[in-house]
Every structure is written in C-alpha cells, then in structure tokens.
Amino acid sequence: MRNLEIIIIGGGLAGLTAGIHLSKKGISVTIIEKNEFPKHKVCGEYISNEVLSYFDYLGIQLSHLKPTTITKLQFSTTDGTSINTKLPLGGFGVSRYQLDFYLYKIAIENGCKILKEEVEDVIFDKEKFTIATSDGTILVADFVIGAFGKRSNIDLRLNRNFIKQKSPWLAVKAHYLGEFPNDLVGLHNFKGGYCGVSKVENDIINICYITQYAAFKEYKNVNDFQNLVVKQNPHLNKIFENSKLLFEKPLTISQISFEEKLSVENHILMIGDTAGLIHPLCGNGMAMAIHSAKLVSELLIGFANNELKTRADLEKKYSKLWNFNFKRRLKTGRLLSKTLLKPKLSEALMRISIIFPLVLNTIIRKTHGKPF
Helix, strand or coil, X not given: CCCCEEEEECCCHHHHHHHHXXXXXXXXXXXXXXXXXXXXXXXXXXXXXXXXXXXXXXXXXXXXXXXXXXXXXXXXXXXXXXXXXXXXXXEEECCHHHHHHHHHHHHHHCCCEEECCCEEEEEEECCEEEEEECCCCEEEECEEEECCCCCCHHHHHHCCHHHHCCCCEEEEEEEEEECCCCCEEEEEEECCEEEEEEECHHHCEEEEEEEEHHHHCCCCCHHHHHHHCHHHCHHHHHHHHCEEECCCCCEEEEEECCCCCCCEECCEEECHHHCCCCCHHHCCHHHHHHHHHHHHHHHHHHHHCCCCCCHHHHHHHHHHHHHHHHHHHHHHHHHHHHHHCCHHXXXXXXXXXXXXXXXXXXXXXXXXXXXX
C-alpha cells in the first residue's frame, strides 16, 4: 500500500465526509478549515435518503442528532397554486450547525488533523502539492481535495471560468419556531426566486430562499424584501406570519454561481459545491456533496492500493464518475430554475403537473439520485 498524505481544503459537509472515509482506511488526512465549529450555514438542510447506507458504512449514526423524517413535497407557484406529492426515496432534515459539528468530531476521533487556517495558495509541482496558509504555515501533500464551497479566493487563484463573471443569485436562510409539518418539505415560488421550508432537529423550521440580486436590490433590506415580495406567496406568508425568528438576523450569501465547473483543476480533486452546485429547489445538494466525497475517497484508496497506477488515471476516472452521477442532474436543475422564474411557464408546468402527476414525479427522479 502506498503511503499518501492527503490535504482537504474545506471542512464542510463534503470535506469532512471525505476525511472520515479516508482516515477510516488508515490514510493520513489533514483538513484545513478557516471557520470555528459549530457554525450555521446558508443551506436547505434537507438530505435525500440516498446517503443512508453510506453513512452506516462510515459509522455515522444520524439518530444521535434526532433529524426529522421527510416523506412529502409541496410545490407552489407565486399565486399559491400548489400540488402535493410523495418523495420516492424520502429524506431527513438536520441543521448544518449540528451535522457538520458531529462529522468534525468523528473526523478527529478517526485521526484526522484539523487546522483552523485560511489557504492562501496551492502549487502543484513534481507530483507534489505545496499549500501555504495565512499564518505562514507550509504543508506538502500527495493529493489535494478541494472542498472550499460555492466560492473562494482559491477559485480566483486557479482562475476558474465561473469566477470570472458576476452571478445574479443571492441566498437567505434563518431558523424559526412555529407550526409546520415534520414530514413535509415545501418549495414555494415568489417573484424572482423560490423558497424551501422544512423542519430540522428540535422542532426548528429552516427557511432558505434564493433570489436574483436584480429583484432584491430594489429593497432596503431582507425584512422589506420578505414582507413585500416573498410573502406574496400565500403559503410563505402564512409560515412567516406564524413563526418566530430564532437568529438575531437572517444569514445571507451572494454571488452564488450555478455555472458548470470542472471536477479536476490544477490536479485538485473538487467535491461538493466546489465541483458543481445544483439549484436548491432540487433539494439534493447535500446528498450530492456526500456522494462526491465517497467517489473521490474510493479512488484515492484504490490509488493507495495500486489499483490505479497513475495520477492521470485517477483524475480521468474521477471526472468520468462525476459526470456520470451528477452532470445530467445539474443540467436539469438549471433548466427547471429558468422555467420556474418565468411566471407563464411556471403556471403552465403547474397546470400540467396537476393534470398529470407523473410529470412532477419525473422531475423529482431526474434531480435526485439512487441509494449509494
């Protein structure tokens, strides 16, 4: 077995999962994460059940976090016209605050080293990576996994294509206390965006919406936008009016890009949102992040065991697996988003779905994966 030194840049869902998998097999892993744990993140906080068997394999016992069990979907257009359906696989709701912290503790128990630093530069030369951090630390690794999220200064360093242009998307998330079914995830349109609503642990409602910045900038702040735009959907108005904000103020993130990304750049193996971001309305970003961690971990273990002979073989296989598992789902998500943001097309899709419920089920299947 080859002795490998792996550095994972980013300690979010994908990075921590990869760290747990690799360290479980005895591979040396260092995770570099600039933020403290636990920490809230802008996220829909719904995970498809496709991840469950993999989590069992890793020894991740989700029951400790007391997630909600979600089996139903409600989808509505801007005027409140809605349709309800069962989710083929179902899923669960758990906050990133709890889940990431839990995975962080497992990673440490498995022997992962975790550095609280910010990566300044990554250089690949003569089959080795050199990583420089903000405090002057220099690290050397055989492989680097990029798990640094939706947008990072590292993307700028790598001159990645998507980072060269401004993205029109802004996301807002907060936790609330109020009345909402435990087993339901709601996806509700409003003018210029859409909103996901579901329960996480401790009877908390997670509300996360995404909107085009052009629609948002006409208003002074998040509260005005919610009151004058988001609440125009009757379902969202009812939820907000009967819920109490638990955060001091909602979290926001801007410049979210859904453009295509490469899964391997400058020999860095990208996973999670760093490799490709699916529109939140598809409700599957967290499952995809976890799945990508599995794919890259298995290939690196295969390389360590001499099943893959060269770095080029590994990179080629990972790109192929990424495209096979996610490329079509990402494309469907982009197409669906464009449709829903056009009121006439959105209403037509709703009318068709009401008459032919299989249409909505087909969309769900095309944006969700199978158990892995």
